[in-house]
Amino acid sequence: MGKVCLGDVARERRETCRTGGEGLARVGLEHLAPGEVTLAAWEEGTENTFTKMFRKGDILFGRRRAYLKKAAAAPFDGICSGDITVIEAIPGRIDPDLLPFVIQNDALFDFAVGGSAGSLSPRVKWEHLQNYRFELPEMEKQKRLAQMFWSVDRVRKAYKRLLQSTDELVKARFIELFGVPGSDTHGWGLKTLKDCCLLNPQKPKKFKKIPPETRCSFVAMPSVGEKGELDASIIRPYSEVCKGFTYFAENDVLFAKITPCMENGKGAVAKGLCNRLGFGSTEFHVLRPIPGVSDPYWLYAITIFEKFRRDAEKVMTGTGGQRRVPISYLADYAITLPPIDLQERFADFMRQSVRSKAELQQAASDLDAAYRRLLAENLG
Incomplete structure (x- = not known):
């Protein structure tokens, strides 16, 4: 045609x-x-x-x-x-x-x-x-293409359901081990997040001696996904990013504080940073685990619960597209602090889930790329 x-x-x-x-x-x-x-x-x-x-x-x-x-x-x-x-x-x-x-x-x-x-x-x-x-194309080929594209779409949806199931499994395991966030099911007592981690830690004084050419990861908001993904592949010299950006380090937790990124679930555990050092968007809050007290995956898991995000949305300040979660929300958030060995057991489970998700996401990305290519080749 x-x-x-x-x-x-x-x-x-x-x-x-x-x-x-x-x-x-x-x-x-x-x-x-x-x-x-x-x-x-x-x-x-x-x-x-x-x-x-x-x-x-x-x-x-x-x-x-x-x-x-x-x-x-x-x-x-x-x-x-x-x-x-x-x-x-x-x-x-x-x-x-x-x-x-x-x-x-x-x-x-x-x-x-x-x-x-x-x-x-x-x-x-x-x-x-x-x-x-x-x-x-002619009508007969249109019908064949439609059947093919709908088949691909069904597989894409199946991958999406599997990814969602993996996320729900992590939450279910968290509740099984620790109870619902904010409750004290096991009698460990309630604390606040500021008791369990360091919030928005400052650069140590020793950083003044870091050579300006030292390489570190730069993480902009688009480099963090809504399912815990983090791309640490962008590398910058320390001298370019040490001022005007958010500082964090390997194993810190990043939490997007600005709308709509916060509501959409953006956040991740910082892994694979160049020289274990990172800087990024000022629209991140940083939660740093305390050795022997808190595990990064336990901290991150708290932030992915829908209620945590809904409650955060209620206290946002600002107007329009510039609304942000204040650090006081994180500081005062009530949470039970489980033994570190139990947190680490949960972290092992979550790391396996992260690996499974990465494999699923890669397969889904490959399928999506093939799907887009077929669209362009046949309907371009």
Whole structure:
């Protein structure tokens, strides 16, 4: 078939709900997950002003901040936010099962970003999106491609479930050994985190003698993941980073304090630092374990519990995108302090989980790269 415009094979649905939407699911921009092909979150029975209809099989495209890459196929009829463009396949022009992959495509998102207008909340209109050009094969090949892409998507979701299960297993093991964070199940007594670790430690005075060319790891916020990943491969000389950045060392715990990184779970145990020394974003709080008192993996595990993050969100200071968790929240957080040998037993378990996750994440990354390559080769 050759090159076509998106508007040749799909159109914007401009249907309005005039019944108040009773009994219909409601989808906001926050329900669209970046990179996900199918809708997995929505609300029911809540009041809002949504009136834009979508039908089963339509694509919900997040037109605000298109760089977030939010677009998903709807598994049912419903109503959605005005910041979502509803796209439907034109019968006979394109296989409806292939359309989600045409749209959930890096090239299309780049095109959308290029046509977005506005500074704080850039939005793209269908009038621009419809001009996106891509390669579309004959219908028979479209069906084969759709089957292949949906099969790949199922495997991607399976990897994601396995990774989530690994995280939940770590939390379950923590509760089994120590009880729910904040409780004193075993009668060890409650302390605060400032009793169990050093918070935001200062550089030692002896650092004044460090040669300026000494190599150390530099960890910016993007180098820390939401599942405990940390990339320590960026190396800088000490003289470049010793001022104006957060200092930390091997085995310290990094906790992202700024929104939305904190809410999303960014944090990690600092491992593999060059010369066991690191500097990074000023938006990290640092928790340093005390030898014989606390283990870094035990400290990190406390910070990954949802309640810990929810409670932290309640005390954030600042406005808009500059809200931060004060260090006082960590300092005063009540926690039972278990024996160090029990913490180390938990750490052994968690290290094994980290290795398993790393293998899963590598496999998932390889699959995702192959998936993106196939999209570009067949629908570019």
